[in-house]
Amino acid sequence: MNVKEFNPLIEIKNLKVIRGGTLILNVPSFSVREGEVLSLIGPNGAGKTTFLQTLSYIAKPFQGEIHFRGKRVEKDHSVLEYRRKLAMVFQEPLLFDTTVFNNVAAGLKIRGVKKREIRERVMKQLERLGISRLIDRSAKTLSGGEAQRTSLARAFALEPEILLLDEPFISLDPPTRDSLIEDFELILKKTKTTVILATHDRLEALRLSTQMAVMNEGRIIQAGLPEELMNQPVSEWVASFVGVETILSGEVVKQNGGTIIVSIEGQEIEAIGDCRLGESVILCIRPENVTLSTHNHHEKTVTGNVFPGRIVKAIPLGFYQKVHLNCGFPLVAYVTNPSLEELSSGKEKEIRASFKATAVNIVKKELY
Amino acid sequence: MDLIFEGIKKAFWLLVTFDPEVMHITFLSLRVSGTATLISLLIGVSIGTAVALSRFPGKRVVASLINTGMGLPPVVVGLFVTILLWRNGPLGLLEILYTPTAMIIAQTIIATPIVMGITLAAIQQLPQKLRLQILGLGATRLQMVWILLREAKLPLLAAVMAGFGGVISEVGASIMVGGNIKGYSRVLTTATVMETNRGNFDIAIAMGIILMLFTFFVNLILTQIQQRERPR
Numbered sequence A: 001m002n003v004k005e006f007n008p009l010i011e012i013k014n015l016k017v018i019r020g021g022t023l024i025l026n027v028p029s030f031s032v033r034e035g036e037v038l039s040l041i042g043p044n045g046a047g048k049t050t051f052l053q054t055l056s057y058i059a060k061p062f063q064g065e066i067h068f069r070g071k072r073v074e075k076d077h078s079v080l081e082y083r084r085k086l087a088m089v090f091q092e093p094l095l096f097d098t099t100v101f102n103n104v105a106a107g108l109k110i111r112g113v114k115k116r117e118i119r120e121r122v123m124k125q126l127e128r129l130g131i132s133r134l135i136d137r138s139a140k141t142l143s144g145g146e147a148q149r150t151s152l153a154r155a156f157a158l159e160p161e162i163l164l165l166d167e168p169f170i171s172l173d174p175p176t177r178d179s180l181i182e183d184f185e186l187i188l189k190k191t192k193t194t195v196i197l198a199t200h201d202r203l204e205a206l207r208l209s210t211q212m213a214v215m216n217e218g219r220i221i222q223a224g225l226p227e228e229l230m231n232q233p234v235s236e237w238v239a240s241f242v243g244v245e246t247i248l249s250g251e252v253v254k255q256n257g258g259t260i261i262v263s264i265e266g267q268e269i270e271a272i273g274d275c276r277l278g279e280s281v282i283l284c285i286r287p288e289n290v291t292l293s294t295h296n297h298h299e300k301t302v303t304g305n306v307f308p309g310r311i312v313k314a315i316p317l318g319f320y321q322k323v324h325l326n327c328g329f330p331l332v333a334y335v336t337n338p339s340l341e342e343l344s345s346g347k348e349k350e351i352r353a354s355f356k357a358t359a360v361n362i363v364k365k366e367l368y
Numbered sequence B: 001m002d003l004i005f006e007g008i009k010k011a012f013w014l015l016v017t018f019d020p021e022v023m024h025i026t027f028l029s030l031r032v033s034g035t036a037t038l039i040s041l042l043i044g045v046s047i048g049t050a051v052a053l054s055r056f057p058g059k060r061v062v063a064s065l066i067n068t069g070m071g072l073p074p075v076v077v078g079l080f081v082t083i084l085l086w087r088n089g090p091l092g093l094l095e096i097l098y099t100p101t102a103m104i105i106a107q108t109i110i111a112t113p114i115v116m117g118i119t120l121a122a123i124q125q126l127p128q129k130l131r132l133q134i135l136g137l138g139a140t141r142l143q144m145v146w147i148l149l150r151e152a153k154l155p156l157l158a159a160v161m162a163g164f165g166g167v168i169s170e171v172g173a174s175i176m177v178g179g180n181i182k183g184y185s186r187v188l189t190t191a192t193v194m195e196t197n198r199g200n201f202d203i204a205i206a207m208g209i210i211l212m213l214f215t216f217f218v219n220l221i222l223t224q225i226q227q228r229e230r231p232r
Helices: A048-055 A079-083 A100-110 A115-128 A144-156 A174-191 A202-208 A226-231 A236-242 A337-345 B002-016 B020-053 B059-069 B074-085 B100-124 B128-136 B141-151 B153-168 B172-178 B188-198 B201-229
Strands: A008-019 A022-033 A037-041 A063-068 A086-089 A162-166 A194-199 A211-216 A219-224 A246-256 A259-264 A267-272 A280-285 A291-294 A305-317 A320-326 A330-336 A351-355 A360-364
Touching: A008 A048, A022 A048, A022 A194, A022 A219, A037 A048, A037 A202, A048 A162, A048 A194, A086 A144, A086 B128, A100 A115, A100 A144, A115 A144, A144 A174, A174 A202, A194 A202, A202 A226, A211 A226, A211 A236, A219 A226, A219 A236, A226 A236, A236 A246, A236 A280, A236 A360, A246 A267, A246 A330, A259 A280, A267 A305, A267 A360, A291 A330, A291 A337, A305 A330, A305 A337, A320 A337, A330 A337, B002 B201, B020 B059, B020 B100, B020 B141, B020 B153, B020 B188, B020 B201, B059 B100, B074 B100, B074 B172, B100 B153, B100 B172, B128 B141, B141 B153, B153 B201, B172 B188, B188 B201
Parallel strands: A037 A194, A037 A211, A086 A162, A162 A194
Antiparallel strands: A008 A022, A008 A063, A211 A219, A246 A259, A246 A280, A259 A267, A280 A360, A291 A351, A305 A320, A305 A351, A320 A330
């Protein structure tokens, strides 16, 4: 690794936004390195939009400093110079009332780029996003997916140093959305554009990002690699937001090297972690890490935790079902439709739930 | 019935022979109302846009004042401008009462709130986020305003039509500040009023027809532009 990769492209210091007397955004420090795709995830109203708009200097006023390539905006760069290094895409396509070509060319015209170059760059992006055939169509006549593709092409045509996206796929229907995300992913791989993507869809975030940050109530609660966030959520709130369905509180009753035993409503769960004896902890278990089998199945070498339980309810989610179990404590698992059929067809209603000790994430209560 | 028929016949004759007096009146109407519309566009569009885009306390009051101005009675404007330009009035020194210039001033005052009100509404009805998107594409503030105005071009054309339509057909102010002086400040509307009073229905009808043709053609051209811009 060279030094350049460690230098952040954008660095933020003590960013605060106050609207109507309330602090709605408070980010003491935040940075994005070149080539990263960072997802900002959080529920509606978490401050993702405010953050992106403040970061791009289109919503003012705010307190704090924004540094771009180590130079402070407003001091070393003019705001306009800085804004012209970014491109922004919103949830709505927000196209201009003109042709697709003129829309994609808009940002380039604003920058006074030569006509021939505009044409070249526009054509390239239309091609990339698969909308070349729409070039002379009026933007008003486009479908939702076509419009959002045009909006993305308009941003990519600027060849921005950083691309800011605010829930760009949310208003599209699932097939349109999937195909656009797929194309978008390919373009990112090819162009290596640095991206900050605000979304409340954690699957979309997982799929696209190299870094993730969880926001709530105007703050960044946790930032890091996607697997860090998924597997080591710093708080119960992060855990529930990133999709850990089973959250149990208990007490450490045994401690042996790196392994601990946590007592939860009389049951003992094995987990890996460094905790004191008697410490209160929260255990998070992701549903995809829980395996279900019937009692009479030949028992394989299951490491860690095996609990008998009953199915309380099953919620269909397309190809699989979300199964709520009672094992003395509540547990949630994902099971495919055929497997569930097999599980419920057995004479005995009692089934066996197992998960590895490494699949249990420990959240210390003092941390939040 | 005979009166109307004779009137139309005479009117037609005046039109096809390009009667010099009728032509002069027509030309002056066009010049006065056209100039007034242009000036009101400059003032109305810029102030309307500024009000629409800025945030300040009392914005609603300003907006409702502008909207009230859209229905300003021409005779009140006429009265006001007359007092201003009266020999010993505040602007009496200019000595422009009973001149086409005075008429342009009065008509500008009538048309400006109309243009301003429509501009205000047109800019405000654009999506709020469009401004952010334009800035997000690297526009300066001036570029953003220009793009917004282009986005609102259809309602802005309506503003031109409404402004021009309002002043070309207006009579109260023109007669008060222009004086309806033959060959100097007589326009289509003031001439129609006068000839009707005198019982010269033929000339009055001719004037009426020209006035209507005018409004029709100007609006036809603007509507053509407006409809062409509509997405197919």
